[in-house]
Amino acid sequence: MPTNSGNLIWKTRTFAAIVVVTNVTGNFALSWGIKHGAAMDGSAWSFVRVVFDPFVFCGILLLAGWVLSRMALLGWADLTYVVPVTSVGFVLNAVMGAVFLNEIITPLRWLGTLCIVGGTVLVGRTAPNTETP
Amino acid sequence: MPWIYVAVIVVSTVASDLLQSWEMKRHGEVTGIGRLLKLLLTKAPLIGSIVFLAISFYAFLALLAVADLSFAVPATALSLVAETVLARLLLKEQVTPARWAGTGLVTLGVALLAL
Numbered sequence: 001m002p003t004n005s006g007n008l009i010w011k012t013r014t015f016a017a018i019v020v021v022t023n024v025t026g027n028f029a030l031s032w033g034i035k036h037g038a039a040m041d042g043s044a045w046s047f048v049r050v051v052f053d054p055f056v057f058c059g060i061l062l063l064a065g066w067v068l069s070r071m072a073l074l075g076w077a078d079l080t081y082v083v084p085v086t087s088v089g090f091v092l093n094a095v096m097g098a099v100f101l102n103e104i105i106t107p108l109r110w111l112g113t114l115c116i117v118g119g120t121v122l123v124g125r126t127a128p129n130t131e132t133p
Numbered sequence: 134m135p136w137i138y139v140a141v142i143v144v145s146t147v148a149s150d151l152l153q154s155w156e157m158k159r160h161g162e163v164t165g166i167g168r169l170l171k172l173l174l175t176k177a178p179l180i181g182s183i184v185f186l187a188i189s190f191y192a193f194l195a196l197l198a199v200a201d202l203s204f205a206v207p208a209t210a211l212s213l214v215a216e217t218v219l220a221r222l223l224l225k226e227q228v229t230p231a232r233w234a235g236t237g238l239v240t241l242g243v244a245l246l247a248l
Binding site for chain 1: 150151153154157158160161162163164166169170172173179183186190191193194197198201204205210212213216217220221224226227228229231232234235236237238239240241242243244245
């Protein structure tokens with residue numbers, strides 16, 4: 001498999017985008033469902049109730065899409081490429097938490113978020129697959 | 134208590150990702166959701182990765198009940214460092230200086246988020 005072809009880069013970025021979007025929307029739906037729906041007290045029964053909350057259930061479906069798209073991506077891309085590149089989702093999670101869940105994000109947390117973006121960009125500029133044929 | 138959940142999430146996430154990457158790299162590229170699902174249900178390392186993912190998921194739900202989403206998600210990024218080191222050692226991936234630098238930046242970001 002060529003490691004630097006335009007096709008490979010396009011395919012990798014498309015799948016990375018799907019991984020990020022399904023992860024961010026899935027996490028958001030989970031968080032919304034837990035904070036606004038059924039309460040979780042640590043018991044197995046409360047876990048079952050939480051799972052069938054509409055938002056939590058929707059979050060689980062989105063995260064199932066995340067697992068499959070990530071699995072497909074790992075079929076050709078390195079783990080050390082996939083994990084940092086898709087960590088840009090942390091930034092989107094923070095933004096969604098601040099905008100929709102009224103979570104407070106301190107300047108230090110924003111600085112941390114920026115570092116994560118910087119790390120993502122650095123790794124994203126490397127070849128997805130470093131294996132030698 | 135939140136950090137105990139974070140520890141469980143990190144350990145199980147690392148185990149899940151290593152198993153998944155190892156098997157997918159061995160198998161090669163897969164096209165189609167049906168083939169992906171079939172692979173997921175028939176290959177032991179992938180089944181193991183889903184078990185670890187389920188543990189991670191349960192701990193993540195518990196963490197969300199006691200912590201903000203803007204703390205919970207970034208804190209679990211600690212798994213990135215462990216995964217990079219173990220991918221180098223176990224999966225024999227070539228970790229270039231740019232990848233190490235990127236990993237370092239993300240780790241710094243996580244540390245800042247935890248302050």
